[in-house]
Structures are given as C-alpha cells and as structure tokens.
Amino acid sequence: MKCRMKVNNVYLPYLKDETSIQIFFGGASSGKSVFLSQRVVLDLMEGGRNYLVIRKVGKTIRQSVFNEICKAIKDTGLGQFFYVSMTSMTITAFNGFQVIFCGLDDPQKIKSITPAKGALTDIWIEEATEISYDDFKEIIKRLRGISKVQKRITLSFNPILKDHWIYKEFFLNVWEDNKRFYKDERVLILKTTYKDNRYLTEQDKQALESEKDAYYYDVYTLGKWGILGNVIFKNWRVEDLSWLKIKADNIRNGLDFGYAKDPAALTHTHYDRKRKTIYILDELYATGLTNDILAREVKRIVGNSLVVCDSEEPKSIQELRQYGVNAIGARKGKGSINHGIQWLKQQIIIVDVKCQAHKNELMRYKWREDANGNVLPIPVDRDNHLMDALRYAYESEFRNLRMMEGPFV
Numbered sequence: 001m002k003c004r005m006k007v008n009n010v011y012l013p014y015l016k017d018e019t020s021i022q023i024f025f026g027g028a029s030s031g032k033s034v035f036l037s038q039r040v041v042l043d044l045m046e047g048g049r050n051y052l053v054i055r056k057v058g059k060t061i062r063q064s065v066f067n068e069i070c071k072a073i074k075d076t077g078l079g080q081f082f083y084v085s086m087t088s089m090t091i092t093a094f095n096g097f098q099v100i101f102c103g104l105d106d107p108q109k110i111k112s113i114t115p116a117k118g119a120l121t122d123i124w125i126e127e128a129t130e131i132s133y134d135d136f137k138e139i140i141k142r143l144r145g146i147s148k149v150q151k152r153i154t155l156s157f158n159p160i161l162k163d164h165w166i167y168k169e170f171f172l173n174v175w176e177d178n179k180r181f182y183k184d185e186r187v188l189i190l191k192t193t194y195k196d197n198r199y200l201t202e203q204d205k206q207a208l209e210s211e212k213d214a215y216y217y218d219v220y221t222l223g224k225w226g227i228l229g230n231v232i233f234k235n236w237r238v239e240d241l242s243w244l245k246i247k248a249d250n251i252r253n254g255l256d257f258g259y260a261k262d263p264a265a266l267t268h269t270h271y272d273r274k275r276k277t278i279y280i281l282d283e284l285y286a287t288g289l290t291n292d293i294l295a296r297e298v299k300r301i302v303g304n305s306l307v308v309c310d311s312e313e314p315k316s317i318q319e320l321r322q323y324g325v326n327a328i329g330a331r332k333g334k335g336s337i338n339h340g341i342q343w344l345k346q347q348i349i350i351v352d353v354k355c356q357a358h359k360n361e362l363m364r365y366k367w368r369e370d371a372n373g374n375v376l377p378i379p380v381d382r383d384n385h386l387m388d389a390l391r392y393a394y395e396s397e398f399r400n401l402r403m404m405e406g407p408f409v
C-alpha cells in the first residue's frame with residue numbers, strides 16, 4: 001500500500017511518540033488539528049490503536065475534527081480502506097480498528113463506548129480548554145486497563161487563559177513563554193505557531209501578523225498563554241438552567257447572521273426584569289447554514305417567539321420569515337453598540353452549562369487597546385457574534401433609555 005501524506009516537519013518526531021499525556025498547543029492555524037488527524041489515520045492503518053475523539057459539544061464535532069479526519073483519509077488516497085459512518089460517528093479501518101467521536105454532552109454514549117476490536121488506547125480532546133478539570137478526570141478513567149501499546153491522551157487547544165486548569169496542571173513550574181518544547185516521562189508539550197505551518201496561505205499569515213489587539217496577538221499569533229485585561233463582561237456565571245426551560249415566559253431571542261467564516265449565532269434567553277437577570281437558555285452557533293436550514297434550526301429552539309436579527313441582511317430576514325421564523329431586524333443606530341453593552345453590564349447574566357459558545361465569547365469579549373496599551377471605548381471586533389445577538393435581543397429594553405455617557409470599563 002502506498003500512502004501519501006504531507007506532514008508539517010515540526011510534528012514529524014511525534015508521529016510515533018508514546019508519552020502518555022501529549023499536549024499540542026499554540027497559535028491559530030499552526031497545523032495542530034491537521035497533524036493530529038493525520039496521526040489518527042496513520043495509527044488506524046497500522047492497527048493496534050483505537051481512538052476516542054472528544055469535544056465539549058457533540059454537535060461541533062462533525063464540522064471540525066470529524067471532517068478533518070475524513071479529509072486526512074482522502075488525502076492519503078486510501079479512502080477505500082475506511083468505512084465512515086455519520087450516524088454512529090465512527091470511522092473503521094479495513095483492519096477493524098476504529099476512531100469513535102463523542103461530545104461530552106452525551107455522557108451515556110461516552111460511558112458505553114467500546115471499540116469493535118481491542119481496547120481503547122487513545123483519547124484526543126480537541127479544543128481541550130473547553131472542558132473542565134472534572135470532565136478531564138472522568139475522561140482519563142476511560143483509559144484504565146491494559147493494552148499492548150502505550151495508552152495516550154492528547155490535548156490540543158489555543159492557550160486562551162493562563163488561569164486555566166490546564167496551565168496549573170501541566171505548565172506551572174515547567175513552562176516559559178519562550179519555550180517550544182517540554183518532555184518528561186509522563187508529559188510531552190509542543191508549542192507551534194503559524195510559522196510552523198508551511199501550508200498556510202499568504203492571506204492567512206497576513207491576517208495573523210496584522211492582529212491589532214495585544215491579547216489576540218499573544219494567544220493566536222504567538223501562541224503565548226493569554227492574560228486578559230479589559231474584559232467587558234464580568235457580570236455572568238454558569239449554572240444548570242434545565243429547571244427553567246418550561247417556566248421561561250419572557251423569551252428574548254437575537255440572531256447574528258454568518259455563513260462562511262463567521263457563524264450564524266442565535267441566543268435564546270429568558271428575562272427576569274424585576275431581578276435584572278438574563279438567563280441564557282440555548283444557542284445556535286454554526287457556519288455553512290443556508291437560510292432554509294438556519295430557519296429550521298432557529299424554529300426548533302425558539303418556536304414562534306420573536307427573533308431580533310442583524311438588520312444588515314434584510315434579504316435573510318425576509319427569507320427566514322418565509323420559512324416561518326418570527327424574525328424582525330434590529331434598529332441599531334448610532335452608539336447602539338456601547339449603549340447595549342452598558343445596559344448588559346447592568347444585568348446579571350446566567351448561562352446554561354451547555355451554552356459553550358456563549359461562555360467562549362463572554363469570557364473574551366474585551367475593549368480594544370491602542371499601541372500604548374490605553375483602553376479604547378470600542379470592543380474588539382472578534383468572537384462577538386453572540387454578543388451582538390444579545391444586544392439585538394434586548395434592544396427594546398435599552399433603546400429608549402437615555403444613556404449616561406460615563407466610564408465604559
């Protein structure tokens with residue numbers, strides 16, 4: 001069998017590495033996901049290893065790591081040796097070895113996973129910063145027991161926050177930002193950046209090099225552990241809100257459009273005006289949805305309730321209406337971003353545990369800084385899709401308020 005595969009040089013030494021905990025982290029577009037997908041495919045071909053690939057939210061898997069592994073199979077030119085099942089989210093090689101995909105939000109499935117042949121030997125947690133320490137402890141229990149090969153757990157992620165448990169668990173005392181590699185008998189850490197990825201387009205490089213925000217530059221361009229200053233929202237916390245689902249009677253929905261690069265982002269919330277509390281009950285956060293599918297997904301979440309949408313896309317709003325969504329455009333208007341933010345900062349925001357995309361955005365939504373580190377009254381225009389949607393959802397609450405022009409942080 002002839003197998004073609006173009007692996008970035010920086011990762012070549014780790015194709016066969018047997019360290020039990022392997023950490024591949026660093027900047028954006030550094031080739032982490034592609035490399036780890038290639039490694040899965042090579043391991044499957046060789047036989048002896050079964051993989052469980054995990055992300056926090058099951059429905060994000062298909063568009064990301066499942067897709068990436070399918071692409072890696074295709075690139076080898078050996079597609080006929082693999083059987084891909086979308087329904088069971090498994091890929092089985094000709095020799096019976098498997099990769100099984102599962103979201104952490106499906107605990108029943110995770111518990112019951114057993115490969116068709118042999119033991120589970122590998123777990124790869126993609127975007128591992130999304131999972132909690134307790135999740136991690138539970139996951140590694142799945143690797144108990146003996147097998148012929150060394151069992152491994154692999155984490156891949158961008159180093160979004162130095163406060164993260166991953167930093168405390170694996171980096172504290174052994175890591176400095178100028179390092180690229182660390183290894184002991186238990187843990188391997190490799191940091192890569194876009195410069196290590198020779199398959200990146202000029203345009204992608206340019207985008208990373210021209211990043212203006214210091215935090216985003218550190219984390220996504222340089223692959224340094226992030227330290228967040230000037231975060232906009234600190235007035236939020238995470239809770240299990242399943243108790244509220246049926247009781248919620250003051251529903252507010254907001255939708256930000258997106259298709260290719262940006263996702264379509266829907267926030268589905270309940271507002272308790274007396275207590276100034278916004279309960280975030282559900283979300284949609286996906287790229288590549290045409291308006292008919294978007295409408296179906298939105299209706300599934302919000303039913304007939306009103307959805308306030310980004311008014312930049314009147315045609316999309318019209319289409320959603322034709323597909324039965326009760327959609328209207330936000331009015332926006334001058335200063336509405338900052339007014340909306342000021343209003344939202346005066347509320348208590350409680351996010352349901354399963355709304356991972358809301359957590360990701362709330363955590364990092366921040367004010368821009370100029371070259372001297374001075375804070376500007378402008379939010380960084382990144383990872384703000386649900387933040388925009390939230391403003392649309394609550395526009396009627398703050399639109400008529402005469403906002404005080406005050407300090408913005």
Ligand SMILES: Nc1ncnc2c1ncn2[C@@H]1O[C@H](COP(=O)(O)OP(=O)(O)O)[C@@H](O)[C@H]1O
Pocket residue numbers: 006007008027028029030031032033034035197199200
């Ligand atoms: N070995 C490779 N061969 C071809 N293209 C690659 C390879 N590695 C990375 N790329 C390209 O670079 C992009 C970014 O790589 P990716 O693995 O998604 O980065 P990361 O996971 O570190 O953010 C991919 O979408 C792909 O286009």
Ligand SMILES: [Mg+2]
Pocket residue numbers: 032033034
């Ligand atoms: Mg990736």
